[in-house]
Amino acid sequence: MKKVMLSLLVSALSVASVYAQKNTVLVYGSVNAESQKQVNGSKVNSFNFSPAVGYQFTDNWTAGLALTTGSMKATTSVGGEVKTSSFAVGPFIRYAMPLSDIFALYGQFNADILSSKTAGVTSNGVRGTFFPAIGVNMKNGFALNFSFGGLSFASQKPKGASDSMTDFKFNFGSGAGFGISKNF
Template sequence: MKKMLVVAALAICSFASAQKGTILVGGNIGFTSETTDYSSSEVKTNEFSFSPKVGYQFNDNWTIGGEFTVNSAKDNTGSVETKDNGFKFGAFARYAVPLSQTFAVYADMGAGFQNAKTKVYGPGNAYAKYKADGMYVGITPALFINMKNSFGLNFSIGGLGYETLSYDNNGPDVNSFFFNFGKTVNIGISKNF
């Protein structure tokens, strides 16, 4: 499937390149699905995220801007269902290295604030709700393919990051470090103006 996406993208590529002094507008859509088998039950997790970005490309390699992410996740464990919704907003810096007029690799380094809300539904209509605030920092390497009319496709398969969440009402403080290469797939589109 991944090979078919790359071949399809290559078939419609033309020679366009981002230039110094342009505005970058783009975003990614991400989906993660995981199934874990325990001895007594199976846990299914699905997560969807949408991440728009706007930045200014001040030279041929560097772009700085703002980012926003909305995500939603759902876990099913037997008779317990957990729904998580969250958002992040912050700033990013992108360093891009062109490999040719068609391809480039880049790394996005982002940091900012985040918010999370969790709802847990149990047997017998049991219900619990939790809220948390925190911060995040991360780096995501990706492949960029230049398309017609300054449009581009972005592909990434994970990243490296650190997040904190502090839950309300004397809830726990959660610190997470993640290295999720190969566990997520993000496909995005961007345009330079």
């Protein structure tokens, strides 16, 4: 039951706005928390907070700045511990297309500068992420938002290393999230 509740918490706390209104400010973000306990007794706890703010310069286009900060603590079955902290900041661009008075489809691209520290080793890099989502307009500017995967590429280089680590993810349909938004 604990795993189900944590999974729902991770999915439910994603917040984003769908219905762009010209000359307004968009504020959205997400909060993710996860706790895993393995059969061998090891544990992993993580927390991420990702706020963003943007300006809706047309009825369809929004541009802004997104920030992500996170931490993770992994404990092995023999008592060893590894801590990781991460930070990302960068611009985003979003295109929203109303399908009706109730539904809208949007796509968003984020470009981030990354920084992390794991067991005293720092890494810096870049990441690009694209994700599509659907919004359902409720009432008084409130909307429910449903995302269903995305595409991302990241490259990070640990301090002192000669090579970068790269990560490519294509996960359309393999993950879903939802949130509540309000357009001010």
